[in-house]
Amino acid sequence: MPIATALVPTWRSARMPNMTAAALPDARVHPRRFLRALYDRAVQRALPAHNLAAWLPAPPARGRTVVVGAGKAGGAMAAAFDAMWPASAPLSGLVITRYDHVPPAYRAKPGRIEVVEASHPVPDAAGRAAAARIAALVRGLTADDLVVALVSGGASALLSLPADGLTLEDKQAVNKALLASGAAIDEMNCVRKHLSAIKGGRLAAACAPARLVTLLISDVPGDEPAVIGSGPTVPDPTTCADALAICRRYGIALPPAALAGLESGAFETPKPGAAVFAGHEVHMTATPQQSLEAAAELARAAGIDAHVLSDQIEGESREVGKVHAALARAVARRGTPFAKPCVLLSGGETTVTVRPRTAPDARPGRGGRAGEFLLGCAIALQREPGVHVLAADTDGIDGIEANAGALVGPNTLARAAAQGLKPAEFLDRNDAYSFFAALGDLVVPGPTFTNVNDFRALLVL
DSSP, rough: OOOOOOOOOOBBOOOTTOOGGGOOOOOOOOOOHHHHHHHHHHHHHHHHHHHHHGOOOOOOOOOEEEEEETTTTTHHHHHHHHHHTTTSSOOOOEEETTOOOOOHHHHSSSSSEEEEEEEEESSSSSHHHHHHHHHTTTTTOTTTTEEEEEEEETHHHHHHHHHHOOOOOHHHHHHHHHHHHHHOOHHHHHHHHHSSSSSSHHHHHTTTTSSEEEEEESSSSOOTTTTGOOOTTOOOOHHHHHHHHHHHHTTTOOOHHHHHHHTTTTOOOOOTTTTTGTTTOOOOOOOHHHHHHHHHHHHHTTOOOEEEEEEEEBBBHHHHHHHHHHHHHHHHHOOOSSOOOEEEEEEEEOOOOOOSSTTTHHHHHHOOOOOHHHHHHHHHHOOOTEEEEEEEETTTSSTTTTEEEEEEEETTHHHHTTTTTTHHHHHTTOHHHHHHHTTOOOEEOOOOOOOEEEEEEEEEE
């Protein structure tokens, strides 16, 4: 049936940043509100305003302090850093974030660090121009100067400065192909950094001989600095040969200049042990595990046992959904491996392989990792009583739509059947957004101004 998505009903709840266990909705009475409160707590734990202070370096005695960076949390990181940096200490810089991801207060009253908006997940001219400006800002610095790099997930697309001989259109084409291929985030970023003039440690090389401090918000499984935002300021252990092998593995067509640069090794990145990284400090200010633990702590305080399965789950989103459903059903039916009531939490970064359209006039699917996970999970749960699920991206955006994710409950499939919606058909065309929009089950918090990747919570009552 046709689905109108311009004014779809959407499940929302007020933000609860200071939620206490006493004020937490009763999980048995309001399972959706309970799950949303856990998501909000996970997001709150990762906000730059709550975690940057411990990692601020001392201002230089004589030189300048220049702040650069990129990512979905870039605007909030810039605002937090600016607020915490001494008013008497000189400060300037430029950070790139996604469109509409500048915190309202900083947009209304900009500070000492300029914030530029650009496109994500596919780079655009605004990101390219801003990346070129960042490269220019750090040239000519001295050993008396300090550069602080604020890097979070999304920097790979936002900080887009093509390698010599490549065009923005080349980068866009490769990026789109990678996003649709099902490649893991470390594989995608290996290719991205080797086709870049600024990522993969090259920004650090441009900063030398200035002192360099990198502050990171992790959005990748394993919290590897070289993978976060394609590691613009850290050593890159991967090679051109690795990037070429990944492109061949997933059938990524490379522009001639990109192929030549990878095959010849001309696009090689600075490696561990290179002199440009001497004295460089790298600090992880927020991680997926910390956010999952914050959500678990809140649930336990409310009397619901919580189990963090892993913060490093990868794989095809729909298949990960099936595995989570099988675990939830085992808990619900046999009380193993956990006793109910409980909530199962997980994070990481799953992938979506976009299926080819079978008809020339078929509409492209709408949806991201969280929605696809939920569709696979809902089908596999088979209307299991007492199981409620929320999956959402902690940046507030699932893919390219306006929702962070959605919710599934015991009546999801029944309500879908009443509307003539066949979940398997939506899954086949990667169209989870349209499915959950029709049910009014989208979770739409808006941009959260941080990013520690996937958040999944399965409540078993």
